[in-house]
Amino acid sequence: MPRSFGPRRPKSVPAASQEELDNLVRLLKADKAGPENYRERSLKLHGWICAKCGREFDESNLHLLTVHHRDGNHHYNPADGSNWENLCVYCHDDEHSRMQLGDYLQKKT
Template identity: 45%
Template sequence: MRTRTGDTMSTANPPSHTAKLDRILADAQRDREMGYRDKALRMYPHVCGRCAREFAGKRLSELTVHHRDHNHDNNPQDGSNWELLCRYLPAEWYPTIDNRAFGRHIPQHLGRR
């Protein structure tokens, strides 16, 4: 983009609109997720719905909100589409959590049902 500054021409780099939109969308998604996560943590006991481990304090970050119908846009106010699951679950129980990313080792006998 060229603009006139006095008698000289200067070149200005246009901002990356794609990067800006990506950042806005990521922020909106994070805010949306935090909204229903906070609601789920207020509504349900801080216990994993599958393994029954209890979580408190700093360990609450190890609980995630699982959408029972796998539709992350389906967030009813009564929380009927949510359940709290921990990050210790084997991949076949909750495939969207990669326990290796959190440095967790899942014993093989816990991974089979």
């Protein structure tokens, strides 16, 4: 019997009510608005500078400035920016590797 590597057809799913569909669309729109815009909001709030090393950025290298979530929760994006800090890619990488090293040294999984 030949195998097919094409997309699988989904099993039949019962039709949702219009109210359920409206709620789903509302949730998806809210989720899309948050994560997409938190970088822009953080850049406006905290400026185009790395909070750790102090390196300043301009339009030509702004892609090297990232947003670090202080508590590690990428879904927690308060409008006041209290969970964000702008870090260059090098400091951001260092921040995460320090957490991994600490977990390793404390024998956490």
